[in-house]
Amino acid sequence: TTHQKQVSSAAAFFPRRARQVGTTANRQAAMSSSLFGCFSEGEVMEFLRRIEYKTASIPSPTYETLALVMAQFTLTVPFEQLDVAFGRRISVEPKKIFEKIVRKRRGGFCFENNVLLFEMLRSLGFAAGKHVGRVVLGGSAQGSTHLVIRVEIDSVFYLVDGGFGGSSLRRPLRLDFMGRPQLCYPDVYRLVPDGNEFVGEGGIRLQAFDANKWQETGDEVWLDQWASNLSDPVFDVDVDQKAFVVASRLEDNWFTNSRLVVLFSERGHRYLQKDKYHVKERRKNDDVYHFFPEIKDFADHVLTKEETDDDGPIFSKTTIDVPNSEYLAYLAAEFGIYDLGENNDGNPISFDDFPLRCL
Numbered sequence: 001t002t003h004q005k006q007v008s009s010a011a012a013f014f015p016r017r018a019r020q021v022g023t024t025a026n027r028q029a030a031m032s033s034s035l036f037g038c039f040s041e042g043e044v045m046e047f048l049r050r051i052e053y054k055t056a057s058i059p060s061p062t063y064e065t066l067a068l069v070m071a072q073f074t075l076t077v078p079f080e081q082l083d084v085a086f087g088r089r090i091s092v093e094p095k096k097i098f099e100k101i102v103r104k105r106r107g108g109f110c111f112e113n114n115v116l117l118f119e120m121l122r123s124l125g126f127a128a129g130k131h132v133g134r135v136v137l138g139g140s141a142q143g144s145t146h147l148v149i150r151v152e153i154d155s156v157f158y159l160v161d162g163g164f165g166g167s168s169l170r171r172p173l174r175l176d177f178m179g180r181p182q183l184c185y186p187d188v189y190r191l192v193p194d195g196n197e198f199v200g201e202g203g204i205r206l207q208a209f210d211a212n213k214w215q216e217t218g219d220e221v222w223l224d225q226w227a228s229n230l231s232d233p234v235f236d237v238d239v240d241q242k243a244f245v246v247a248s249r250l251e252d253n254w255f256t257n258s259r260l261v262v263l264f265s266e267r268g269h270r271y272l273q274k275d276k277y278h279v280k281e282r283r284k285n286d287d288v289y290h291f292f293p294e295i296k297d298f299a300d301h302v303l304t305k306e307e308t309d310d311d312g313p314i315f316s317k318t319t320i321d322v323p324n325s326e327y328l329a330y331l332a333a334e335f336g337i338y339d340l341g342e343n344n345d346g347n348p349i350s351f352d353d354f355p356l357r358c359l
Contacts, residue, residue: 037123061125078107080261085358090247094119110163111243114147127152133228181291186282198227211287211314277320
């Protein structure tokens with residue numbers, strides 16, 4: 001029926017509301033592919049519990065499963081580089097990342113989050129590959145220090161990225177929708193050909209839509225995020241070396257000299273950067289209706305007319321100063337991070353253990 005088609009369409013746009021896929025029919029087929037991933041069935045279930053994916057058994061490798069894993073991952077696993085701030089050696093060995101993110105309930109930066117996602121998706125039975133990306137924030141070429149994932153389902157290729165801070169992806173982006181806006185509510189993205197500007201021939205670029213600028217000027221402004229050539233092979237040694245470079249204590253490197261934690265909410269994301277706590281939230285759906293008029297009713301389910309701020313920007317942002325004495329309390333209350341490990345003396349980490357360069 002027409003209603004059923006609309007519901008199916010809405011599930012694609014709002015993966016958190018998609019049906020929770022059980023697995024009785026294809027469980028055996030899905031887990032037979034775990035030979036290509038490094039995690040056991042028990043570890044996969046432990047991961048699913050960590051991201052609050054409600055299921056009694058291993059889900060089938062379908063689009064619905066992928067969309068729901070991505071949505072739940074970004075809602076429950078922070079992007080954070082606190083171990084980088086402490087100058088710790090960062091491991092990208094999947095089992096060590098599993099211990100940190102799943103069992104210790106921490107988060108990680110791009111190589112940690114996406115290596116874990118990559119191996120979990122393969123252990124779930126997905127055909128997946130990993131690829132290096134070049135950061136191009138602000139339209140300027142930066143290091144090839146990002147990692148993204150490509151997944152194939154029924155001959156359709158999707159892009160997955162759970163590790164790019166506030167621009168991580170909440171749902172898969174179709175690679176064959178080049179140049180078309182794609183909704184990761186509350187955010188809008190598009191993939192465009194790179195045109196040999198930042199990466200080699202055949203490369204693509206991720207761009208985020210600036211809804212507030214569109215509201216102010218009426219112009220469609222798309223902000224560059226990263227670029228990648230998905231035809232280039234990437235090996236474990238490449239990931240290890242690039243993660244080491246990112247985590248190195250380089251002089252004048254904002255990433256290593258900061259304290260950054262990001263976690264998504266249904267309407268936006270919150271982040272703690274040094275002594276500032278920020279909350280960015282969608283307050284209007286004007287740009288969503290502009291690009292995707294067919295899903296207006298479903299967008300209103302997330303942000304009702306009564307909650308809309310008609311006089312304010314599409315995205316609001318609030319900032320709070322966080323005293324040093326309350327920093328660890330904010331990590332626990334807002335990001336679910338309770339245990340940062342021990343310092344060099346074997347005592348639990350306190351705020352005083354952060355290096356001066358990160359204050």
